[in-house]
Amino acid sequence: MLLEIKNVVKDYASHRALDHVSLSIPRGKIFGLLGPNGAGKTSLIRIINQITGPDSGEIIFDGEPLAPKHIERIGYLPEERGLYKKMKIGEQMLYLAQLKGLNKKEANNRINYWFEKLDILSWWDKRVEDLSKGMQQKVQFIATVLHEPDLIILDEPFSGFDPVNANLIKDEIIELNKKGATIIFSTHRMESVEELCDHIALINRSQKILDGNIKDIKNKYKNQTYKIELHSLTDEKSIRIENLYQLKNLEQIENKTNITIKLNQDISINQVLQSLLPLAEIHQVLEIVPSINDIFIEQVTLSNNSKKEIDHA
Amino acid sequence: MHKILLIIQREYFSRVKKKSFLLMTFLVPLFFIALYGGIFYLTKKSFKDAHAHIYILDQHGDFAPQLKSDPNITFTVSNRPLRDLKIQIKDDEQNSSILVIPKNIYQNSAIELISADKANITIQNSIARQLEGIIRLTEYKKLGIDPQVLVSVQPHINVNAKELTEDGEEKNSNTGIAMGIGVGLAILVYLSLFLYGVQVMRGVIEEKSNRIIEVIISSVKPFQLMMGKIIGIGMVGLTQFLLWIILTGGLIFLATNLLNKETVEQAAMQQGGMPAMQQTPNSGFGFGILQHLESVNVTEIIICFFLFFLAGYLLYSAIFAAVGSAVDSETEANQFTMPITMPLLLTYVLSFGVIINDPNGPIATWLSFIPFTSPIAMLVRIPFGVPTWQIAVSLIILIFTFLLVTWLAAKIYRVGILIYGKKANYKEIMKWMKY
Numbered sequence: 001m002l003l004e005i006k007n008v009v010k011d012y013a014s015h016r017a018l019d020h021v022s023l024s025i026p027r028g029k030i031f032g033l034l035g036p037n038g039a040g041k042t043s044l045i046r047i048i049n050q051i052t053g054p055d056s057g058e059i060i061f062d063g064e065p066l067a068p069k070h071i072e073r074i075g076y077l078p079e080e081r082g083l084y085k086k087m088k089i090g091e092q093m094l095y096l097a098q099l100k101g102l103n104k105k106e107a108n109n110r111i112n113y114w115f116e117k118l119d120i121l122s123w124w125d126k127r128v129e130d131l132s133k134g135m136q137q138k139v140q141f142i143a144t145v146l147h148e149p150d151l152i153i154l155d156e157p158f159s160g161f162d163p164v165n166a167n168l169i170k171d172e173i174i175e176l177n178k179k180g181a182t183i184i185f186s187t188h189r190m191e192s193v194e195e196l197c198d199h200i201a202l203i204n205r206s207q208k209i210l211d212g213n214i215k216d217i218k219n220k221y222k223n224q225t226y227k228i229e230l231h232s233l234t235d236e237k238s239i240r241i242e243n244l245y246q247l248k249n250l251e252q253i254e255n256k257t258n259i260t261i262k263l264n265q266d267i268s269i270n271q272v273l274q275s276l277l278p279l280a281e282i283h284q285v286l287e288i289v290p291s292i293n294d295i296f297i298e299q300v301t302l303s304n305n306s307k308k309e310i311d312h313a
Numbered sequence: 314m315h316k317i318l319l320i321i322q323r324e325y326f327s328r329v330k331k332k333s334f335l336l337m338t339f340l341v342p343l344f345f346i347a348l349y350g351g352i353f354y355l356t357k358k359s360f361k362d363a364h365a366h367i368y369i370l371d372q373h374g375d376f377a378p379q380l381k382s383d384p385n386i387t388f389t390v391s392n393r394p395l396r397d398l399k400i401q402i403k404d405d406e407q408n409s410s411i412l413v414i415p416k417n418i419y420q421n422s423a424i425e426l427i428s429a430d431k432a433n434i435t436i437q438n439s440i441a442r443q444l445e446g447i448i449r450l451t452e453y454k455k456l457g458i459d460p461q462v463l464v465s466v467q468p469h470i471n472v473n474a475k476e477l478t479e480d481g482e483e484k485n486s487n488t489g490i491a492m493g494i495g496v497g498l499a500i501l502v503y504l505s506l507f508l509y510g511v512q513v514m515r516g517v518i519e520e521k522s523n524r525i526i527e528v529i530i531s532s533v534k535p536f537q538l539m540m541g542k543i544i545g546i547g548m549v550g551l552t553q554f555l556l557w558i559i560l561t562g563g564l565i566f567l568a569t570n571l572l573n574k575e576t577v578e579q580a581a582m583q584q585g586g587m588p589a590m591q592q593t594p595n596s597g598f599g600f601g602i603l604q605h606l607e608s609v610n611v612t613e614i615i616i617c618f619f620l621f622f623l624a625g626y627l628l629y630s631a632i633f634a635a636v637g638s639a640v641d642s643e644t645e646a647n648q649f650t651m652p653i654t655m656p657l658l659l660t661y662v663l664s665f666g667v668i669i670n671d672p673n674g675p676i677a678t679w680l681s682f683i684p685f686t687s688p689i690a691m692l693v694r695i696p697f698g699v700p701t702w703q704i705a706v707s708l709i710i711l712i713f714t715f716l717l718v719t720w721l722a723a724k725i726y727r728v729g730i731l732i733y734g735k736k737a738n739y740k741e742i743m744k745w746m747k748y
Contacts, residue, residue, distance in 0.1 A: 013744050046731070049531040050531075051527065051530050051531055051731070052731075068534075071531070071532060074531070076527075076528065076531040077528075078524070078527040078528060078531070080524040080527060080733070081524055081525075081527070081528065082523035082524030082525045082528075083523065083525055083528075084327075084519075084520075084523060084525060085519075085523060086327070087327065095319065095323055096528065096529075096532070098319050099316055099319060099320075099529065099532035099533055100532050140528075143528065144528075
């Protein structure tokens with residue numbers, strides 16, 4: 001584990017931002033930190049960045065309690081991002097890199113490397129105010145990873161990028177990860193989570209409600225639902241086999257019938273297929289795995305409802 | 314420590330390299346020189362413009378030969394009728410008047426001065442003084458007193474104001490010059506505390522509204538950022554002052570050297586030509602300032618200025634930084650800066666009256682100990698001479714307050730810079746201190 005968060009509590013004057021949150025972020029993985037707005041993600045990220053401190057709990061970075069010296073091993077791209085408007089890009093990069101502990105020469109070399117890589121060498125003497133928002137984001141991304149941090153924290157890294165540049169940045173993130181960087185990736189964009197993340201944690205209302213390997217989670221939440229494509233179904237009633245499954249959906253397109261079914265407990269798909277075989281020709285069987293988006297919505301709604309019940313009780 | 318140096322460097326150079334900084338640095342001394350030269354030129358010019366040509370219509374007969382022309386007034390004895398003269402002075406291009414001396418001047422002690430425009434008051438006084446002299450002389454003669462004897466017994470007293478220094482020695486004191494320097498220092502400190510304090514606040518607001526703040530404080534502690542900014546901008550201020558002192562000093566030195574020759578010649582001419590005329594305060598203007606400066610301790614003033622400016626700046630800029638962190642825009646900041654700067658404004662206003670007139674009185678003394686007012690109040694008092702222990706105590710109080718305020722301001726700053734879009738009020742800010 002590169003980073004372990006143990007029982008962290010953070011209170012603000014009027015509310016509790018983090019309520020006994022524990023997370024383990026494995027080394028070399030891309031970790032998705034998910035949650036609705038105001039769930040406490042930013043509070044957690046700020047604590048990891050030592051911008052604020054926890055009221056109680058412990059954070060272990062690479063085997064040691066988190067300390068100011070670790071700042072240089074962490075790169076942070078905040079959601080609310082910006083640069084000095086009047087400062088030249090090159091100077092600004094140098095300044096930010098030096099604040100992260102690089103010496104001037106080293107910083108210069110790395111800026112050159114990155115500017116060349118992203119083909120923006122001509123921006124060196126430009127001012128931030130002369131760049132478009134997307135260009136600024138690119139510069140800011142470079143500033144985040146310039147000091148080659150072991151842990152990169154990206155808060156909504158793709159917001160403000162056009163699809164081309166978003167892809168470019170995504171490739172860079174994957175490359176950095178391959179080189180060994182651990183990445184914490186906080187976002188609302190679920191499709192990029194499925195694409196990039198190995199692990200996720202879901203935070204809602206200051207509490208962690210779910211975490212683990214993304215495949216495990218998906219397996220855990222797939223609820224025995226299958227989509228079956230049948231050919232030339234004649235009798236609709238005949239396929240309602242109530243003791244095996246519930247029919248969730250049925251649609252007929254030309255001479256094809258698609259059904260979505262949820263298996264009853266202790267029933268296997270093979271049993272179902274056996275009973276269906278005499279009734280119709282089976283073209284395709286698909287297990288429906290819930291998307292992270294579905295899980296996200298389901299879990300958040302669930303936890304909100306249970307909270308409400310508690311509140312009402 | 315290395316990081317705070319980086320921040321200071323950035324804050325310093327990003328400002329010093331600005332065109333507006335160079336402009337300010339070079340224009341302000343030029344402005345002062347222009348002001349100085351302007352005053353000098355105008356006083357000289359007004360001298361010339363005041364020259365009057367006066368026709369004497371002496372109905373009494375004794376006076377005309379005794380009235381003497383001087384650089385300001387040229388007398389011409391005229392025998393023409395008053396009506397003709399009136400027409401003439403109306404046509405005359407120069408500033409001319411008719412002086413009518415009636416027969417019964419000894420009884421009435423009154424004369425008439427008829428001018429095309431309103432008669433200049435200095436000319437009137439000058440004529441009155443000459444006539445008084447003539448009449449006095451005549452009266453003395455009547456009484457049988459020899460004018461020569463009068464001159465020899467006429468006493469003349471020079472007041473040489475000296476004050477005792479702490480070690481019991483006497484030194485020349487000049488209240489006027491101390492007042493001038495005091496007011497000058499009050500203006501300078503008041504303006505610069507404001508100027509640089511507001512720059513700190515703007516810098517904080519800029520970082521906050523740019524949203525760069527979160528990137529920076531993921532690399533450095535908020536306190537380092539705040540202090541780096543305060544120190545960096547403070548150094549900009551010091552650089553500016555040093556350049557001003559060097560430039561203004563150099564230019565004044567040059568100017569006085571050039572002007573002095575002229576002034577001395579002029580003064581000599583005036584005194585030679587018209588012994589009865591009092592020496593005007595205008596003559597020897599440039600020379601006088603340098604001479605008077607010797608009556609105050611310039612080194613002490615400069616050292617104290619830097620100490621009190623620095624300590625006062627640190628105190629106020631910490632508060633300004635806290636205010637900047639609590640708001641999202643400069644307009645929103647006004648509600649906080651007003652009450653904060655009230656003590657400064659109050660002292661500034663008082664320094665023109667109470668403090669200057671009674672620099673060692675209770676109000677001035679108290680104000681020079683209260684840390685929020687002492688940077689101005691003490692500096693106004695210093696040219697008048699303040700015991701060293703008072704300066705030391707005032708400075709120590711100021712420094713301790715600055716440490717305390719900075720500690721509190723840092724607490725507000727730490728929380729404030731991360732809060733967006735929420736209108737802060739005093740209650741809210743008090744809460745932040747406890748976070």
